[in-house]
Amino acid sequence: MSHVEVEHVTKQFGDVTAVDDVTFTAEEGEFVSLLGPSGCGKTTTLRMIAGLEMPTEGAIRIGGEDVTDRPAYEREIGMVFQHYALFPHKSVGENVGFPLKMRGVPAAERRERVAEVLERVRLPDVMDRSPEELSGGQQQRVALARALVFEPDVLLMDEPLSALDRVLREQMRVEVQRIQREFDITTIYVTHDQAEAFAMSDRVAVLDEGHLAQQGRPLDIYESPQTKFVANFIGESTTLSGTVADRDGKRLLETDAGVTFELPAAPGLADDRMTVYLRAEKLGISPDSSGATNEFPATIATTNYLGEKTQFFCTLADGTELVVAEQGFTALDAYDAGDTVYVTIDPADLVVARDPGQDESNTAVDESVA
Amino acid sequence: MSPLLPDERRWDLIRGTTGLLYLFLLLPLFVVVLVSFNPTQYPTFPPDGFSLTWYEAFLTSDRLLGALWNSLVVAAGSAVVAGVVGLVSALGFVRREFEYKNVLSSLLFLPMLISPVVIGVALTAFLTDVGMEKNYIFLILGHSTLVLPYVFVTVRAQLFGFDRSMEEAALTLGANELETFVEVTLPTIAPGLGAGMLLAFVISFGEFTATQFWVQPQTVTAPIEIYTMVRTSLTPKINAMATILMVITVGIPLLLDVLLGKELILKSA
Amino acid sequence: MSERHQRAADSADRTGFERYRYRLWTGVLRAEPVLRAIQALKRRERLLTAVQAGLGIAWMAVFLLAPLAYILALSFWQRGAGGVVVQEFALANYQSILLEDVQLLGWQIGNVYLLILWQSLKFGFLTTVTTLLLGYVPGYFLGRTQSKYRSLLLLLVVLPFWVPLIIRYYAWILVMGNEGMVTTILGWVGVESGGFLYTEVAVVTGLVQVLLPFMILPIYNSVAKIDDEFVESAKTMGATPLRAFYEVTLPLSLPGISAGSILVFILAVGSFMAPALLGGPANSMVANLISQTFGESFDWPLASAMAIVYLVVLFTLITVFNRFVGLEEVFGE
Numbered sequence: 001m002s003h004v005e006v007e008h009v010t011k012q013f014g015d016v017t018a019v020d021d022v023t024f025t026a027e028e029g030e031f032v033s034l035l036g037p038s039g040c041g042k043t044t045t046l047r048m049i050a051g052l053e054m055p056t057e058g059a060i061r062i063g064g065e066d067v068t069d070r071p072a073y074e075r076e077i078g079m080v081f082q083h084y085a086l087f088p089h090k091s092v093g094e095n096v097g098f099p100l101k102m103r104g105v106p107a108a109e110r111r112e113r114v115a116e117v118l119e120r121v122r123l124p125d126v127m128d129r130s131p132e133e134l135s136g137g138q139q140q141r142v143a144l145a146r147a148l149v150f151e152p153d154v155l156l157m158d159e160p161l162s163a164l165d166r167v168l169r170e171q172m173r174v175e176v177q178r179i180q181r182e183f184d185i186t187t188i189y190v191t192h193d194q195a196e197a198f199a200m201s202d203r204v205a206v207l208d209e210g211h212l213a214q215q216g217r218p219l220d221i222y223e224s225p226q227t228k229f230v231a232n233f234i235g236e237s238t239t240l241s242g243t244v245a246d247r248d249g250k251r252l253l254e255t256d257a258g259v260t261f262e263l264p265a266a267p268g269l270a271d272d273r274m275t276v277y278l279r280a281e282k283l284g285i286s287p288d289s290s291g292a293t294n295e296f297p298a299t300i301a302t303t304n305y306l307g308e309k310t311q312f313f314c315t316l317a318d319g320t321e322l323v324v325a326e327q328g329f330t331a332l333d334a335y336d337a338g339d340t341v342y343v344t345i346d347p348a349d350l351v352v353a354r355d356p357g358q359d360e361s362n363t364a365v366d367e368s369v370a
Numbered sequence: 371m372s373p374l375l376p377d378e379r380r381w382d383l384i385r386g387t388t389g390l391l392y393l394f395l396l397l398p399l400f401v402v403v404l405v406s407f408n409p410t411q412y413p414t415f416p417p418d419g420f421s422l423t424w425y426e427a428f429l430t431s432d433r434l435l436g437a438l439w440n441s442l443v444v445a446a447g448s449a450v451v452a453g454v455v456g457l458v459s460a461l462g463f464v465r466r467e468f469e470y471k472n473v474l475s476s477l478l479f480l481p482m483l484i485s486p487v488v489i490g491v492a493l494t495a496f497l498t499d500v501g502m503e504k505n506y507i508f509l510i511l512g513h514s515t516l517v518l519p520y521v522f523v524t525v526r527a528q529l530f531g532f533d534r535s536m537e538e539a540a541l542t543l544g545a546n547e548l549e550t551f552v553e554v555t556l557p558t559i560a561p562g563l564g565a566g567m568l569l570a571f572v573i574s575f576g577e578f579t580a581t582q583f584w585v586q587p588q589t590v591t592a593p594i595e596i597y598t599m600v601r602t603s604l605t606p607k608i609n610a611m612a613t614i615l616m617v618i619t620v621g622i623p624l625l626l627d628v629l630l631g632k633e634l635i636l637k638s639a
Numbered sequence: 640m641s642e643r644h645q646r647a648a649d650s651a652d653r654t655g656f657e658r659y660r661y662r663l664w665t666g667v668l669r670a671e672p673v674l675r676a677i678q679a680l681k682r683r684e685r686l687l688t689a690v691q692a693g694l695g696i697a698w699m700a701v702f703l704l705a706p707l708a709y710i711l712a713l714s715f716w717q718r719g720a721g722g723v724v725v726q727e728f729a730l731a732n733y734q735s736i737l738l739e740d741v742q743l744l745g746w747q748i749g750n751v752y753l754l755i756l757w758q759s760l761k762f763g764f765l766t767t768v769t770t771l772l773l774g775y776v777p778g779y780f781l782g783r784t785q786s787k788y789r790s791l792l793l794l795l796v797v798l799p800f801w802v803p804l805i806i807r808y809y810a811w812i813l814v815m816g817n818e819g820m821v822t823t824i825l826g827w828v829g830v831e832s833g834g835f836l837y838t839e840v841a842v843v844t845g846l847v848q849v850l851l852p853f854m855i856l857p858i859y860n861s862v863a864k865i866d867d868e869f870v871e872s873a874k875t876m877g878a879t880p881l882r883a884f885y886e887v888t889l890p891l892s893l894p895g896i897s898a899g900s901i902l903v904f905i906l907a908v909g910s911f912m913a914p915a916l917l918g919g920p921a922n923s924m925v926a927n928l929i930s931q932t933f934g935e936s937f938d939w940p941l942a943s944a945m946a947i948v949y950l951v952v953l954f955t956l957i958t959v960f961n962r963f964v965g966l967e968e969v970f971g972e
Contacts, residue, residue, distance in 0.1 A: 051541070051542070052541065052542070072538070072541035072542045073542070073543075073546050075542075077542055078543075079538075081535045085533065085535040085536045085538065085539035086539075087536060087540075087553075087554055087557075087558070089560075090557075098540070098543050098553070102543060102544035102545045102549065104661055146543065150543070150544070380880065384779065385784075387776045387780075388777040391773055391774075391776065391777050391851070392777070392795060394773075394848060394851075395795075395799060395848060395852075397814075398807070398811055398814050399806070399807070399810055401813050401814055402806065402809070402810045455694055455698050458690075458691050458695070459691060459692055459693075459694050459696070459698075460695075461691050462691025462694070463691075463695075465691075466684075466687075466691065466692060468688055468692065471692075474692070474696055477696060477699045477700075477703075477704075478695050478696075481699075481703060483905050483957070484909065484953075485908075485911065485926050485949070486911065486926075487909070487926035487929050487946075488707075488909070488926075488929065488946045489703065489706070490930075491710065491939075491946055492706035492707050492946065493702065493706045494933075495706065495939055495943070496706035496709040496710075499709070514698075514702075515698070515703055518699075546668070547681070548668050548677060549668045549669075552668065569801075572800070572803075576803025576805065576806070577804075578803070578805045578912060579912060579926070582930070583930075592803075593803050593804075593805045596803075596805050596809065597805055597915075597916075600805075600809055612803075612806040612810075615802075615803055615806060616803075616806065619801045619803065620798060623801070
């Protein structure tokens, strides 16, 4: 039995389905991220776990207990909000002590526990300050301390780092992870930032327009995306679909774009419709043909030099667009718009999946309700 | 704003004009204070000397002190009633959606637009004909109606800027809806509510036009007494009384504001 | 309540005051009926809406709309002997104030009502124009100044609101009376005058001074919202400062101008105290006439008819204004 279980949860706001039959779990002490673009229903899902929204259908269990119908204040969850939601009229100490006060902890003990937890988030000596006097990163720590001080069953975080600037965000990423490990608390973390989700999480659940697209370890999600959406959302990739054919003992995928790939020994029979996801950074580019397997010609449309990497936006013979990314590329002068280049990919790097083209039935979701 | 003047001179001109208008706005009130210390029978300018005679006359007049007390009771009562009604309806108008919201919210501003004489006459006719006596309650009901728009508009403004995730945070931290309201919502909007109620207090305290129809001899308020004195015998007691009223409505709130160190009034301006 | 709640509550070792406070706390805010009421209200969202917004609406319905409806009815009834109201439907009151010459306390009410209504609108117009001319400069100054005293200066504009209106008008008696400040100062430079009280000038001056903040504040608001870049960019395109003001600042401050003007006009037209304290018998406005008819000659039906005609004229004007500028600017969210 998992510590947090979200089972077939659906949330409708009027005619809009914000979350549609989502099921996932988090184990005791595990760090699970809900990842997806804005409007995918991740925040609504988190708010249902918190008890701030009631699901239209489905069940939520925490520690084996069904909490679906319980209001937020009877759920024992700690939540960190996007803009921290610290109470401006209370001092830092009163903010952090608030959940203890609500649980009838006497003032003296409250002060002790608040001091202790502030120590643990490395923010001592701010008890009597107003939260408004603190920096963004410090407010973040106060919000965390407040959500942890009463030893809740689950920690929920809603894009907690999005209000910070980039450098601080990356520092806090490490810090949040450290605190989560130290408190050993089951954590569900909402973000739209793939790097953030991958860096911090044990497992990631990717949401797409209210549906759960995939749940798994970051590695699995990256290396074997199960839907076109996941493949495109996690990093840049190009999707080509085609029909499987067996020729000369090799299994080939003849794509509609006119490019043929040699597939590794993978599922799929002859005449099946299959799709390959070509990760931009797994593609190679060269001005001349080397005759390798899985090499095909393309025409450069635009080149973007980004410093750490360079993006080539190319077109295939039939007009299909393709992105190639090269790390630490310096030979920029060799490539001009309009040049014909040869793109290669190692068969092992090909991500192949059943063509999802026909059975996509997603409903549109309005982010404003989330 | 002549195009011939250089920028700084033009700005000096604007600043100078503004200064003169401040004088126009505030000087007459200073004259009242100044003249209140004048010993002679007729209010003259410039004052002939310094004396507290008229303050003494005011403070020994049971009639005037009674009127002051009536004003304080009515103003405090109206501020509380309008505060509660204004707060609750502002919550409804900001946080909920319903039909005809705009039309209905303009209903709450109506007392600002209609002449207080009309409201005074209409409420008098209505309440006396349904059998109500002209007592404190009558006055508080009337004044609450007149000042409700001010509380409503200030609380509403405060609620628009309210981050509701703070309430959600309180819920997740173990407070029920009522505790959340008491611990988080109310303290956060307190400045707006306080400012609105203060405004309600001072407006009710100084209201004359509608009040003249609502009083009976036992409930005569301070502004009514001033009006009577102005119309009958321009006595210098008026100046002393006016100065004391200004201390109550302007001086004390400002002093409290600074002393309590919150400086809500000074900052909100 | 979860187990953990309960445990913490039971094991807590409290001091006397704290125990008392905690009991009060849980006793009231967590009482079973309270919790049940909360849950019931939460389930019935519309009921909660009705209770909240409904309170203010109901208040206005009872203490404003019902009295107004009542005087509407009164206005069609008649004054009987000794001030008693006779509930007999007739248009006599409207006839008398709009069409006939009626004698009342030695006044010709018929012509007088329309004359005084007209005079009220005239005073309202004069006051509005004057406050606009006077109020724009300080409004502009406050909206543009970089001074660190800006909030203090704004406070000084707001403060007069807190002074009882009667004192603000009374102050002018001291300033403009026959031994007042102005007379005395004029006397020093050799100009003899008997003061300026009880004239049209006195009434409008009083109205202007009292209503000026209602003009300054909205103008300040809209000028403060104008981005410096607009003015700067107009200048880079070759506009002289005056031209830039005329082409950019003035049109962008129009919302404030119209909001202030409507407010000042409405408040001026309905004024009772300015004419009562600073004006002579010839400077009466409609509020004074209604007050006199109601309070001194005890003709409630006639006073009601006067109030109704005034309201009809006022709301017609507001509606026309609203066509052009929109009152949302004044009371909008």
